[in-house]
Amino acid sequence: MAATDIPSAPAASITTPSQTKLRLGALTALVIGSMVGSGVFSLPQNMAAGAGPLAILIGWGITAVGMLALVFVYQSLAVRKPRLDAGPYAYAKAGFGPFIGFNSAWGYWISAWVGNVSYAVIVFSALSYFYPAFGDGNTWQAVLGASILLWLIHILILAGVRQAAIVNLVVTIAKIAPIVLFIGIVAVAFKVDVFNADFSGLGNANLGSIMTQVKSTMLVTLWVFIGIEGASVFSARAERRNDIATATVLGFFTCLALYALVSLLSIGIISQPELAGLKNPSMAGVLETVVGPWGAILINLALVVSVVGAFLSWTLLAAEVPHVAGKDGTMPKFFAHESERGVPSTSLLVTNLLVQAFLIVTLFAQSTYQALFYIASAAILVPYIFSGAYAAKLAITGKSYGVGESRNGALLMGFVATIYGLWLVYAAGLSYLFMCAVLYAPGIVFYIWARRENRERVFHPVEAALAAALVAVSLYAAYEMWVGAVSAL
Ligand SMILES: NC(=[NH2+])NCCC[C@H](N)C(=O)O
DSSP states (O other), rough: OOOOSSSSSGGGOOSSSSSBBBBBHHHHHHHHHOOSGGGGGGGHHHHHHOOOOHHHHHHHHHHHHHHHHHHHHHHHHHHHHHGGGGOOOOOOOHHHOHHHHHHHHHHHHHHHHHHHHHHHHHHHHTTTTGGGGGTTTHHHHHHHHHHHHHHHHHHHHHHTTBHHHHHHHHHHHHHHHHHHHHHHHHHHHHHHHHHHHTTTTTTTTTOOOOHHHHHHHHHHHHHHHHTGGGGGGGGGGGGSTTTTHHHHHHHHHHHHHHHHHHHHHTTTTHHHHHHHHHOOSSSHHHHHHHHHHHHHHHHHHHHHHHHHHHHHHHHHHHOOOHHHHHHHHHSSSGGGOOTSSSOOOHHHHHHHHHHHHHHHHHHTTTHHHHHHHHHHHHTTTTHHHHHHHHHHHHHHHOOTTOOTOOOOOOHHHHHHHHHHHHHHHHOOOHHHHHHHHHHHHHHHHHHHHHHHHHHHHOOHHHHHHHHHHHHEEEEEEEEHHHHOOOOOO
8 A cells, every 4th residue: 555554535545656755736636637537527406406506606605715724734733743643533533532433434335335326326337328228327227237336446456556656647637637627618608697597596495594595505515525535645746744734735726716617617517496496417518508418418427537536535535434444453353454465455356345235225115316315414523513513622631742832723723623513413414413323333343353352341431321311312313214214324
């Protein structure tokens, strides 16, 4: 693997043969490449589905503040605690004990592989433009195709394939260029009166209050930024160590601009109610309205390239999480097993069997891409919140700070990131929290297993209470889902 052992971003597994050191521009491209996957291509519909232009603007504003705080949290933790280099769960463990640490790893892992299920669905939804039987990516033909794609990736990784830097560069260009072209064309075709038809969205009774509208955008805007938490691993590749901080912030603002433009300009082409009904990847439908079929073809192909690349990266990463956690005793030892080629084969197999199982659930539940990435977004909140809280805790206690060194900035960032995460838990809504409870609870078995293996005390009293609460909530949630009272799929 790359320079660090602790997983964090998909790009953690990118290797260059010669390990040439990178300048600012290349580093920024890496950061952008690690964020852009499937999300951007469906933003027009995903954002307009529950919100008018005003709420969408507010939504991007909140996300800008919250995600930037999180970026700074990971940067400052990487500096303060270099030995925990960028581990998304290692911080939670260091700050709040083994059970919270375990759940952060478990949650990051769930988010990674459920996100991969959504990747498989959206690739085939895009391909349905060429072969309609794939429908919304959840027909049997699509699920069959998705399963083949999944196991192809599996075999490639077992054979030792890594995402090479050159492939990564080509994929990044192939996915960003169509997005930039889209923005250019749609900006020219933009009609102010279409955009302003119902600026507040309050004219559409289906949307609800501004608050409700803003909430509806939160898991979408979170999803498109997932991946940025790992940017600090690129520091090993930087010619100058300082460049990585700049590159991360530059990459962040570039993506924010691309994302906000894609979602807002689209409402100046197609009115909100119509956008809400568009098929995903909805950038294709928007561009087709302006330039005709080639627009849809271009976007659908760009999505396939982008998402297959991201699928590979996130499979490497998803397998890496339990693997590393198995090595350090956070998860059971069997996850640590490596093949002769040094591939975490057991962890990879378990991960992809879960993806396969969820694909079959998708078929029967007729789950949509959106429902799946909502689950992936909601699941990542545990590691995010505890990373923010750990940064705040370090700043409050002053541990790892020099005498007289200012801690206010770090405290503020940790605090804002934590509040942002908690607000997202609230905005996610009950059905997705229930779904997460059901996915988190089985982790307890693996936690106990790992603790026993290491002959360590299983629970401290507070942890036992937390575990009991999680079991209770998940049982209740499972019951509600079973009788059909709530549904996240
Ligand atoms: N498979 C995953 N868990 N991917 C998470 C990253 C999502 C990425 N930001 C995207 O827009 O596609």
